[in-house]
Amino acid sequence: MQAPATDPTQTHVLRELKHGSPLLACRFDPAGQFLFAAAQDNTLRRFRLDGDEHIALAGHQSWPLALAIDPSGKTLVSGGCDGRLLWWPADAPAPQPSRALDAHAGWIRAVAVSPDGQLVASAGNDLVVRLWSLGEGTLVRELPGHESHVYSLLFDSDGKSLLSGDLKGVVRQWDVAAGSETRKLDAAVLWKYDEGFRADIGGVRGMALRADRALLACAGITNVTNAFAGLGQPIAATFDFAAGQQKVVHRIKEAINDVLWNVAYHPDGYLIGALGGSAGGFLAFWRPEEEFEFHRLKLAASARDLALHPAGLLVATAEHDGVARIYELRKAPA
């Protein structure tokens, strides 16, 4: 799809989709009709973009942290802290789970659907990445190997490989067909063992692969000085995807204390990040070769996730104040 011209420096709020419970994650459907959001009240919400419809999807018994939609837009898959994967008919008038799997021991933190719509990947606290048949819900393959909680998943756009990022900044690349690990990328800049706290902090909170498959961005926090208070700076470590070498590390000009919760490459080539934490919420925009952002927009609340609309003109955030906000990436009409 050819994206319309955007001007990130003119980004503004187009719409507020209010729920009330703090939001955790959000995704657009491929047709761009709906925004799905996950909330701390254990529900998913479906907002229709061309109307006021706002439907609750109830089924998880704990926080739903992860959302993914198949390319046809027919099936939404959610993963929760209850260890369950739920399948939802995404465009049904009143969606009820069509399938529920006790998929993992402990939290599911990430799900992803393969570009051909055949597979669902899921991962979380039990350290095992699992591949499921989207159609039958059967377990296709297990990919063990992570030594810390898995925070994020991303299918390569060619569908042949899967990336999984964990708490300690290890990104593993898997051959989907063979079920084997093909390489590891070192994003340890996103992780720290805090000696004072005696705990790990950080992790690959989100990943994005540029459309030309030249760059991979891993989002999170770095330079943590006080884990108790979340004092550390947001960061996106980018990699030359072919070579597996770290390239530019994107930062914020001021040393604000936030986490970069997720990132998306816009078809125009720039990276968009959603920030939240002590300094509050921001959207930030980076050009591929530049360390610091070329634009940053203060948000009403801390962002926890973002999603890029398929048409490329809108970006949505899931925010702590219980509002999903839709931002337009160009100048508002006069």
Next chain:
Amino acid sequence: MKCTYACGTADHLLARRQFLGSVAAGLSAGGLAAAGLGTFVRPAIAEQIAKAHKRVLVIWLSGGVSQLETWDPKPGTDTGGPTRAISTSVPGVQIADLLPHTAQQMHRLLLIRGVNTAEDDHGKGYQIMHTGRRPEPSIEYPHFGSLAARLLEPADASLPGYIHITPGGGGGLAASEAAYLGPRFGSVTLGNGAPPQNTVLPQAITETADAARNSFRGQVNDHFSRRRRTAETEAYSATYDQAAALMRKRELFDVTKEPAADQERYGNHDLGRHCLLARRLLENGVTFVKVSHSNYDTHNENFNFHIEQLGEFDRTFATLIDDLAQRGMLDSTLVVVKSEFGRTPNINHLFGRDHWSKAWSVALAGCGLHSGGVYGATNDRGTEVVDGQVNGGHLFHTYFRALGLDSRESFTINGRPLPIADPSAHAIEEVLA
């Protein structure tokens, strides 16, 4: 405030008499363990040790563990977070899903869910939970460990009565914790679980030379004390004797002497090693052991950090409780799991929880407390105590009563009666056997 002699209470004297009746068995067991035989605790010997004297184990979850992620989960509410509730070995009692191993030991635990200490400051909360009283500007009160060492320690104990095992470095004597009881009852801190500092004879001094100088010191001390015997001179002399005994028993502090299987069961991390060391010390007659686990002050990322910290705590603590029970030690060992306070029901924008002393929980076990029970309750969202509200004073009275002590007794310090527990509070009678 200066130290003084024994309080003279009937309970105190009785405890010492009881100990003297079985001291031979205890020493025998200690001697075997000192030789490195980690499996010395056979049931018969354990029974003798159990009869010898009451002991205390405190697991201190530093920083303020979340009651909502441990003993009092509220799933499905706006305050409950992602934590779920799981069934335990006691029908009808549920705890957080972060404690699956502990849940299987619930029949040996007692949960106090209605704690309200009304103090959200770390330092003051620490004082309340270590002394059972709110801080007062005019007086410092002894810590629980010092009180236990003073009231329960066998008369001729060769090991410190109050040992604190911390995850950090350092170590030494925390004399101030004993307050008016005197430095002999302060805690001996084992930084990183290492043996007490300065307990190895310097290479330049032979054992013969050391024995000679100690003999000379003893003669001089005896000569001096015949004319000027005071509490201070006795403490001074006793400290030397205890240090010498400690040096002879240094191997007791070496947790690697325990069987490899036990080391594996407790976990390959600081808390695992420290809890196994605690078991070893309690088996060998130490009266009070505190193990600190850090850090639960989770204003940020409360859930991720609790998963990590409680992941260590859960299996280790469950293993320790099971071991104490299997060895017949739980009847004579009071176990307390506590913090300076709990954490807010409100979840902040950092996925964190802040300080909350208004409605939180403490877990107990052993010494005849009603196991498998729950005392007190909070409301559906965990914001207030709705039944069985207690404060630090009530907890201390309950500890002492469980240990067979009259918590209404007082020390007489320079003519001033100082109750061992806050006189405005009382024991929780419902949980005492």
